[in-house]
Amino acid sequence: MSRVPPTLTNYRVPRAVLDDTGALLRERGLLGFEAVVLWIGRVDSPTEATVLAAVRPGQVAYRSDDGCAVEVPPDALSEIISLLPAETFVLARVHTHPGAAYHSPVDDANMLIAHEGAISIVVPDFARDPVELTRCSVNELRHSTGWRELPPDDVDAAFEVS
Numbered sequence: 504m505s506r507v508p509p510t511l512t513n514y515r516v517p518r519a520v521l522d523d524t525g526a527l528l529r530e531r532g533l534l535g536f537e538a539v540v541l542w543i544g545r546v547d548s549p550t551e552a553t554v555l556a557a558v559r560p561g562q563v564a565y566r567s568d569d570g571c572a573v574e575v576p577p578d579a580l581s582e583i584i585s586l587l588p589a590e591t592f593v594l595a596r597v598h599t600h601p602g603a604a605y606h607s608p609v610d611d612a613n614m615l616i617a618h619e620g621a622i623s624i625v626v627p628d629f630a631r632d633p634v635e636l637t638r639c640s641v642n643e644l645r646h647s648t649g650w651r652e653l654p655p656d657d658v659d660a661a662f663e664v665s
Contacts, residue, residue: 506592506618507546507552507592507593507594507618507620507621508546508549508620509618509619509620510549510550510620511546511549511550511551511552511594511620512550512551512661513550513551513552513660513661513662513663514544514551514552514553514554514594514595514622514661514662514663515547515551515552515553515554515663515665516542516554516636516662516663516664516665517554517664517665518664518665520542520554520555520556520557521633521634521636521664522633522634523556523557524540524542524557524597524626524630524634525626525630525633525634527540527557527559528540528597528598528599528626528629528630528634529629529630529631531564531599531629532599532601532628532629532630532631533629535566535571535601535629536564536566536571536573536629537564537571537572537573537598537599537600537601537629538559538562538564538573538598538599538629538630539559539560539562539573539575539596539597539598539599539615540557540558540559540560540596540597540598541557541558541559541560541583541593541595541596541597541615541616542554542556542557542593542594542595542596542597542622543555543556543557543558543587543591543592543593543594544556544591544592544594545590545591545592546590546592552592552594554594554595555591557597558583560575560579560580560582560583561575561576561578561579561582562574562575562576562579563576570601571600571601572609573598573599574613575615580615593616594622595616595621595622595623595624596615596616596621596622596623596624597623597624597625597626597634598610598623598624598625598626599625599626599627599628599629599630600625600626600627600628600629601628601629602627602628603627604625604626604627604638604639604640605625605640605652606623606625606640606642606650606652610623610625610642610650611649611650616644617644618644619644619645619646620643620644620645621643621644622641622642622643622644623641623642623643623644623650624636624639624640624641624642625639625640625642626639627639627640636658636662636664637655637658637659639658640652641653641658641661641662
């Protein structure tokens with residue numbers, strides 16, 4: 504398989520990866536900055552994938568009177584992609600907000616990942632608490648309609664944390 508299929512509907516996420524995600528995000532959040540990690544994984548079938556690791560790429564975080572933002576420079580993303588083992592992919596982008604979890608217009612425009620069916624997860628409160636996906640804003644990209652937030656029941660159905 505040479506790319507992430509647009510038909511993925513089920514993701515296996517080991518509890519250790521979810522815990523690593525929280526720790527990587529929280530580290531920057533304690534300093535008052537947003538952060539982003541990428542979930543790296545393998546595609547097991549046209550509808551299933553397994554997340555193998557949370558990786559924090561090089562990034563630049565901004566904080567001003569207008570709010571916070573985080574950006575992954577193109578060279579940092581290229582470096583991550585070039586180091587991926589064969590048959591592994593960036594399956595999702597996970598990042599923090601200082602308060603409520605929602606997919607902002609800046610998040611919509613940030614095309615760090617842009618494949619059909621891409622997943623973008625926003626963790627509230629700088630990941631101060633352990634990451635629980637149903638408390639996050641989990642969003643899916645469909646090129647015909649843009650980013651759409653999944654309701655909690657769909658998140659429960661799509662993500663198996665073990």
